[in-house]
Amino acid sequence: MFSISVFLESFGPLFWAARYTLLISVLGIGLGLVIGTLICAARLSPYVWLRRFAMLWVSFLRGVPLLVQLLVFYYTLPVIGLDVPAMVAAVVTVGICASAYISEIWRGAIAALPKGQAEAAIAIGMTPQDVWIRVILPQAFNLSLPALINELILLVKASSLVSVVGILEITRASQAQAATTFRPLEVYIAAACIYLLINLCLAVLGRYLEHRTAI
Amino acid sequence: MVSASSVEIRKVNKHYGTFHALKDIDLVIPPGKVTCLIGPSGSGKSTLLRCVNFLEEYDSGEVLIDGTMIGYEAPGKKMPGRKLREMRRSIGMVFQQFNLWPHMTARENVAEGLIRVRGLSKSEAHRRAADALAKVGLADKMANHPSRLSGGQQQRVAIARAIAMEPRLMLFDEPTSALDPELVGEVLNVMKTLASEGMTMVVVTHEMGFAAHVADQVVFMEKGELVGVDSPDRILHHPEDARIQSFLRTYHERNSF
Ligand SMILES: Nc1ncnc2c1ncn2[C@@H]1O[C@H](COP(=O)(O)OP(=O)(O)O)[C@@H](O)[C@H]1O
Numbered sequence: 133m134f135s136i137s138v139f140l141e142s143f144g145p146l147f148w149a150a151r152y153t154l155l156i157s158v159l160g161i162g163l164g165l166v167i168g169t170l171i172c173a174a175r176l177s178p179y180v181w182l183r184r185f186a187m188l189w190v191s192f193l194r195g196v197p198l199l200v201q202l203l204v205f206y207y208t209l210p211v212i213g214l215d216v217p218a219m220v221a222a223v224v225t226v227g228i229c230a231s232a233y234i235s236e237i238w239r240g241a242i243a244a245l246p247k248g249q250a251e252a253a254i255a256i257g258m259t260p261q262d263v264w265i266r267v268i269l270p271q272a273f274n275l276s277l278p279a280l281i282n283e284l285i286l287l288v289k290a291s292s293l294v295s296v297v298g299i300l301e302i303t304r305a306s307q308a309q310a311a312t313t314f315r316p317l318e319v320y321i322a323a324a325c326i327y328l329l330i331n332l333c334l335a336v337l338g339r340y341l342e343h344r345t346a347i
Numbered sequence: 348m349v350s351a352s353s354v355e356i357r358k359v360n361k362h363y364g365t366f367h368a369l370k371d372i373d374l375v376i377p378p379g380k381v382t383c384l385i386g387p388s389g390s391g392k393s394t395l396l397r398c399v400n401f402l403e404e405y406d407s408g409e410v411l412i413d414g415t416m417i418g419y420e421a422p423g424k425k426m427p428g429r430k431l432r433e434m435r436r437s438i439g440m441v442f443q444q445f446n447l448w449p450h451m452t453a454r455e456n457v458a459e460g461l462i463r464v465r466g467l468s469k470s471e472a473h474r475r476a477a478d479a480l481a482k483v484g485l486a487d488k489m490a491n492h493p494s495r496l497s498g499g500q501q502q503r504v505a506i507a508r509a510i511a512m513e514p515r516l517m518l519f520d521e522p523t524s525a526l527d528p529e530l531v532g533e534v535l536n537v538m539k540t541l542a543s544e545g546m547t548m549v550v551v552t553h554e555m556g557f558a559a560h561v562a563d564q565v566v567f568m569e570k571g572e573l574v575g576v577d578s579p580d581r582i583l584h585h586p587e588d589a590r591i592q593s594f595l596r597t598y599h600e601r602n603s604f
């Protein structure tokens with residue numbers, strides 16, 4: 133029999149654990165945006181070795197599963213003598229992984245802009261920095277907003293993988309909860325509901341932002 | 348009266364790979380006059396125009412703005428970016444596709460260059476942007492984004508964006524070719540006003556009426572060559588070169604019904 137009371141009681145601890153899921157996803161996408169922008173800049177730079185580095189970065193991170201990246205990163209740190217909290221290791225790995233996808237999102241959006249957008253700015257004498265900051269990036273950001281929100285939703289789900297390095301996020305917390313209550317079905321359905329709730333909120337936020345920047 | 352630039356183009360050549368797009372072009376564009384560039388599509392008109400503000404790099408020859416070569420300090424030696432930007436500040440350009448920035452209002456489009464390039468304060472830039480927009484008849488559309496403007500209005504904003512920088516030379520690349528026929532007139536009228544104020548203008552156009560009535564000289568190009576430079580009357584009504592005659596014949600056939 134499905135126990136409604138176990139199901140409902142699971143929400144308390146799982147909501148508590150959702151803080152970590154959100155923290156890892158949001159910090160991860162923040163870090164991913166910073167690194168992804170740099171990687172995209174390298175990819176579009178006139179220097180061939182920078183472009184090669186960016187291409188390697190993207191193909192490596194897209195070609196290796198996040199779970200394996202997490203384990204590699206987590207077990208490499210002690211080897212090189214770094215004692216880093218699991219949370220930091222998780223955020224850095226998730227951020228680096230996201231950077232590969234985000235740099236490709238940027239690159240697609242920038243390529244989609246008509247050449248004349250930059251030309252109009254160059255023709256009035258703007259510096260290359262201003263052309264990027266004032267003309268190209270704001271438009272690329274608006275264009276890629278749906279893809280970026282989608283990436284954030286993927287990260288929320290992928291963050292369940294950091295349970296392997298011992299962080300008590302939603303998935304790990306539900307495993308613990310299932311073990312103590314002997315009611316895995318109720319607990320995991322509660323976990324599914326929380327993931328769903330978070331991602332529905334993100335989708336609504338995305339819809340709102342898209343609407344606001346549509347001109 | 349604005350102070351107006353002169354342009355001198357000497358033996359300019361341009362290749363795209365092995366394709367010879369501009370062949371030994373020589374042309375003098377006198378200050379305060381309107382020069383129209385005509386010719387079949389693909390003849391190199393845009394390429395030549397874009398060499399004047401160095402949006403396109405020429406391979407050899409010289410393009411002199413008021414006696415100073417643009418793009419190169421000496422043949423083969425590129426000019427530093429800062430110097431090039433300084434020269435571009437006084438050269439306005441208007442594109443066939445308008446190229447307004449869609450994430451900014453009309454007023455912000457015009458103010459942007461004043462703030463970033465001329466270093467004006469935001470309030471001063473917005474005041475001048477309002478003046479420039481009023482001049483092209485768009486005082487009541489300042490707060491609109493480009494997507495909320497007709498093609499003719501967008502092109503007038505683009506002209507305002509260029510003239511707000513107080514250029515001494517204006518380049519137009521088929522400014523009315525992307526417009527519905529009923530919107531062409533409003534853009535040409537703004538250009539006529541500019542011409543009457545003594546701005547040096549170089550206009551690539553298929554509007555033969557504009558060339559006939561407003562131009563001081565008409566340049567005919569074909570296959571990367573400059574075929575003829577003369578008064579509008581001599582080029583458009585009494586052409587001697589067979590290539591010009593044939594181009595005009597095609598033009599008249601297409602435009603009569
Ligand atoms: N970026 C480019 N790469 C290669 N060929 C080009 C490029 N731009 C223009 N061309 C070629 O140069 C020729 C002249 O082009 P253009 O100056 O645009 O002609 P017009 O403006 O007279 O129609 C055309 O044959 C065109 O295909």
Ligand SMILES: [Mg+2]
Nearest residue numbers: 392393394521
């Ligand atoms: Mg052209």
